[in-house]
Amino acid sequence: MTRIDDLPIREELRGKSPYGAPQLDVPVRLNTNENPYPLPEPLIERITERVREAARELNRYPDRDAVELRTELAAYLSRTGGHEVALANVWAANGSNEIIQQLLQAFGGPGRTAIGFEPSYSMHALIARGTGTGWISGLRNDDFTIDLDAATAAITAHKPDVVFICSPNNPTGTAVDAGTVLALYEAAQAAKADTAGALVVIDEAYVEFSHRPSLLPLIEGRPNLVLSRTMSKAFGAAGLRLGYLAADPAVVGAVQLVRLPYHLSAITQATALAALEHTDTLLKYVDELKAERDRLVEELCAIGYEVTESDANFVQFGRFDNSHRAWQAILDHGVLVRDNRVPGWLRVTAGTPAENNAFLDAVRALKKENPIT
Ligand SMILES: *Cc1c(COP(=O)(O)O)cnc(C)c1O
Numbered sequence: 001m002t003r004i005d006d007l008p009i010r011e012e013l014r015g016k017s018p019y020g021a022p023q024l025d026v027p028v029r030l031n032t033n034e035n036p037y038p039l040p041e042p043l044i045e046r047i048t049e050r051v052r053e054a055a056r057e058l059n060r061y062p063d064r065d066a067v068e069l070r071t072e073l074a075a076y077l078s079r080t081g082g083h084e085v086a087l088a089n090v091w092a093a094n095g096s097n098e099i100i101q102q103l104l105q106a107f108g109g110p111g112r113t114a115i116g117f118e119p120s121y122s123m124h125a126l127i128a129r130g131t132g133t134g135w136i137s138g139l140r141n142d143d144f145t146i147d148l149d150a151a152t153a154a155i156t157a158h159k160p161d162v163v164f165i166c167s168p169n170n171p172t173g174t175a176v177d178a179g180t181v182l183a184l185y186e187a188a189q190a191a192k193a194d195t196a197g198a199l200v201v202i203d204e205a206y207v208e209f210s211h212r213p214s215l216l217p218l219i220e221g222r223p224n225l226v227l228s229r230t231m232s233k234a235f236g237a238a239g240l241r242l243g244y245l246a247a248d249p250a251v252v253g254a255v256q257l258v259r260l261p262y263h264l265s266a267i268t269q270a271t272a273l274a275a276l277e278h279t280d281t282l283l284k285y286v287d288e289l290k291a292e293r294d295r296l297v298e299e300l301c302a303i304g305y306e307v308t309e310s311d312a313n314f315v316q317f318g319r320f321d322n323s324h325r326a327w328q329a330i331l332d333h334g335v336l337v338r339d340n341r342v343p344g345w346l347r348v349t350a351g352t353p354a355e356n357n358a359f360l361d362a363v364r365a366l367k368k369e370n371p372i373t
Helices: 041-055 067-080 095-107 122-130 148-158 178-191 249-255 266-277 279-303 323-332 353-369
Strands: 090-093 113-118 134-139 162-166 199-203 225-230 243-246 314-318 345-349
Touching: 041 266, 041 279, 067 090, 067 243, 067 266, 090 095, 090 249, 095 122, 095 162, 095 199, 095 225, 095 243, 095 249, 113 122, 113 148, 122 134, 122 162, 134 148, 148 178, 162 178, 178 199, 243 249, 266 279, 279 314, 279 353, 323 345, 323 353
Parallel strands: 113 134, 113 162, 162 199, 199 225
Antiparallel strands: 090 243, 225 243, 314 345
16 A cells, blocks of 8 residues: 655655544534534525525636625624724635635745744644745743743744734633734844844634634734634634635735635635625624633633633633543543643533533543542
């Protein structure tokens, strides 16, 4: 049998494994930060209508620049983000992962580097590798906040071309305040003062669940600052694959240099437009999920676990002597959570109240069986 490494594959891909959260067939799956509520029936009807219309023109290529969709995304951002943006500020792609890939294709690449502050979203490093961008792993404080002095020192020392700031951060749930982002932005520009500066990407995949407002207003007057968003989490549309960015129009121009022609299918555009018509219905579940997240925090503490303060739709909890063994024990109780390989910690997504109850029963039982796990 031919193995991957027998192929003439790029050196940096040899021996690597693909991204993958294990998808096991268990009753309660709280491992991938999805929204647990299916789309409401009226929206499913509207999607069907818009997709039927789009199907009549599938012999043609879709709108290459997704103008109608970007206009609606701009309206959503302007309504909820505390800052007015227009079509020219917004770009859309197949999930925010593709947004990040396009940004790294345009601003990273061979001979260039990107930095992230870990533990954080592992795809930033993986997409960096896939685009030939060098990866620098910055560290966090013990409480998972960004250590501003250490982060600034790392940026000054390594002079990265791209800086990732995930807020709220996956897998810890930690939000980053505007002051820290601005300080890192300034440090990144200063470190690359001999060139046109560095691109700072704020990944706001979970911002709708945050106690804090969006960092969107920070893009004003900062052409090297980009905000990345997704419809996969708060909108409950992970299967749609729709991500977007907000930035200076020049950044939108830059990603258009590397995107594949017609990257966003007519079906995707029609479905996303239908979903955006129902924004208020979709986001109605966000308040419920935030309340469930807060309940998980409270109950986990009451049971005797440590919890990282969360601004997202998930909670990092611990500590465990052996988090993988604890993960397995929770799975044995029928609940799948996420082992992000952060030593001592696991992550649980806020599900429906019934799913969360099942999870809490499982960790209560775990504590009883083995108080120190
Ligand atoms: C889930 C997640 C995304 C979403 O990726 P999509 O490609 O839009 O589904 C992006 N960033 C972070 C930090 C995430 O956790």
